[in-house]
Amino acid sequence: MNTSSDALSRLLALYPVRTVLDIHCHFGAPWRMDEQPAAAGVARYHMILAGSALLDAEGQQGTPLQAGDIVFFPHGSAHTLHAAGRGRQALPQDAPRHAEDFVIRKETANVDSGARQHTDILCGQFHFDAETAAALLRSLPPVMLVRTAGRADFAGLGALMNMLNVETETPRPGAHAVTMQLSSALFALLMRAWLDQEEAQQVPGLFALLASPRLQRALQCMLSEPGRAWSLEELADACHLSRTTFARLFRATAGATPGEVLTRTRMAQAGYLLAERQRSVADVAEAVGYQSEASFNRVFKRHFHIGPGQYRREARQAADAKVNANA
Numbered sequence: 001m002n003t004s005s006d007a008l009s010r011l012l013a014l015y016p017v018r019t020v021l022d023i024h025c026h027f028g029a030p031w032r033m034d035e036q037p038a039a040a041g042v043a044r045y046h047m048i049l050a051g052s053a054l055l056d057a058e059g060q061q062g063t064p065l066q067a068g069d070i071v072f073f074p075h076g077s078a079h080t081l082h083a084a085g086r087g088r089q090a091l092p093q094d095a096p097r098h099a100e101d102f103v104i105r106k107e108t109a110n111v112d113s114g115a116r117q118h119t120d121i122l123c124g125q126f127h128f129d130a131e132t133a134a135a136l137l138r139s140l141p142p143v144m145l146v147r148t149a150g151r152a153d154f155a156g157l158g159a160l161m162n163m164l165n166v167e168t169e170t171p172r173p174g175a176h177a178v179t180m181q182l183s184s185a186l187f188a189l190l191m192r193a194w195l196d197q198e199e200a201q202q203v204p205g206l207f208a209l210l211a212s213p214r215l216q217r218a219l220q221c222m223l224s225e226p227g228r229a230w231s232l233e234e235l236a237d238a239c240h241l242s243r244t245t246f247a248r249l250f251r252a253t254a255g256a257t258p259g260e261v262l263t264r265t266r267m268a269q270a271g272y273l274l275a276e277r278q279r280s281v282a283d284v285a286e287a288v289g290y291q292s293e294a295s296f297n298r299v300f301k302r303h304f305h306i307g308p309g310q311y312r313r314e315a316r317q318a319a320d321a322k323v324n325a326n327a
Contacts, residue, residue, distance in 0.1 A: 007210060008195070010223040012188055014268040015128065015136045019183040023123035024168045025092060025106045027051075029085035031119070033092055033106075038076030041130035043137070044123070045072040045190075046081065049165050051119030056080040058142045068149035068158060070190060072126075074140035083119055102176040103168050122164055126187055131304050132271045135264045138255075139205025146193045153196060157189045204255030212253050215239055218246070219261070226266045227289040232258060267303040270296070274308055275315035281308045 057079035200211035236246035285296035
């Protein structure tokens with residue numbers, strides 16, 4: 001599928017995500033791992049490095065997973081991974097920790113006792129600002145599955161999985177820093193691969209617009225100039241569609257009107273600019289298309305449920321807390 005890489009980059013830049021990679025699993029069949037619903041703004045993912053597994057999620061039972069697969073739960077829904085086999089299913093336990101370990105190692109008791117099938121999995125979470133990323137996450141299905149095996153066009157994502165496996169399996173000097181840097185690219189590569197699987201148009205929202213050959217230009221316009229007072233006619237012309245046809249197709253694809261999508265884009269940009277601490281509220285308001293600071297404040301508060309000043313303070317506190325945690 002042909003999409004604009006610049007548009008995807010701009011879209012993802014509006015919704016910062018922090019990637020956590022914290023569990024490395026070594027399981028011998030039969031085993032079972034139950035995951036409870038995640039907190040708001042947290043989306044779990046699992047990378048199958050070796051072996052196979054079955055997935056139970058969202059009413060679907062026994063979806064087969066194989067080495068090279070990445071499964072991602074944008075809405076934080078509960079799910080179960082397991083593997084069939086003779087004997088009673090083993091529940092994973094934390095392995096003994098060593099001083100150099102920066103991931104939790106989970107194993108089943110039978111992993112080294114002759115189990116015929118071994119499965120290795122890397123697990124982690126994507127952390128979003130729940131309010132800011134709401135529009136983005138609504139554009140994604142409850143379960144996303146990307147299969148990299150046999151896909152030369154997914155070679156980068158497959159190579160990233162292999163590198164993360166090496167760095168977490170046998171820690172070397174600087175492994176933690178290397179892993180953090182590598183995993184920061186995971187979400188972007190995952191979304192690019194998912195778009196290339198041509199499944200994005202199945203869920204109305206931002207990614208459906210990005211994946212639509214007829215409408216992606218309208219989203220590109222909004223992302224490139226969110227502060228511009230885009231008219232329906234201008235966006236329709238950019239897509240080479242009549243005003244009526246454009247409005248109908250846009251709403252069906254996005255699940256929202258062009259005006260609503262533009263407002264969400266502006267608010268995401270405003271949140272990003274406020275968190276950067278470089279501009280005043282008045283400057284941010286003007287940058288995202290509001291001539292009146294009072295008007296901007298009303299829309300911002302309706303979108304985020306807090307005012308721009310409080311948003312900036314909380315963003316500053318969160319950034320300082322992150323720095324202190326990593327110190």
